[in-house]
Amino acid sequence: MEADSPSQPVDELELAVGLARIRTMMRLLDVPRDLSITSLSTLASLERMGPRRLTELAAMEGVTQPAMTQLVTRLEREALAERLPDPSDGRVVVVAITQHGRAELARRRATQAKRLAELLSELSQADRASIAAALPALERLAARAFGSAEPPVPSPEVSE
Template sequence: MAVSEKPAAAAAADPVPAADPTAPYAADAAGLFVAMARLNRLVRRKAPAQLGHSAVAVLATVVWSGPLRPSDLAAREGVSAPTMTRVLSGLEAGGYAVREPDPADGRASLVRATAEGAALVQGNRSARSRVLQERIAALSDEQRAALRAALPALQALSGDD
């Protein structure tokens, strides 16, 4: 037997590494990640929020989805229950959200945005949208067309069908 040959039993025991089907997209993913991070940083810098990123995200979810249980909010935002409790405490202290009894289950509560909370989300979104509008207006016609064409793919990536 040649030195490079393995006995049949040893060859069968060595699993053949499966090819990574996502490998051809690594450069695309890296470029998109960097571009999104820079765009997000630019928008946050030019139109800062009155609350932290997590609090704004939670408040926006409540505004757009309606009253939710804290546990459902935590699941949607991908955070632990204690983290959600801290975020909600801050939103309540600022007058942006309230907890009310759940009419379907008196032992549970629902988080609802106050008028001030809804206004903050809409204003924050509007200010940040204006920053993006200004940046989009500065693009060439071809770049704007490419951006419009990419929107369905970007929405699919984010899970927004």
């Protein structure tokens, strides 16, 4: 299928499979694996969207509330996240990313970017230009997925 031809129908299944392979590749570029993908995704969500209640985080990550409670406890032990009183309801707590958590995500993103740059350097200039040209559309796609008109802040999963 020729990417530049608007007359060619888009095969959504082919796109989904290709994007899933990219997601898997980005996860494989994230080393060390001392934090689970769910932990990294949770931190990235907190960084992108701000403090959230445990129930909301559990729903976003597709885990149970008890599992999210355990995950947040581990993130607190590592000083990557913290529980804070909800400013709108003092009886409730929210989970927030710490400065250490932000620094850890940034460190992982830098490592991931370096590894990706090494792979990209093995591609032709035309392939690199094609990938760069697709980025604005991918950002709009991600923004829609996150329910926002604004593109999301890059996340690791260390991509999500």
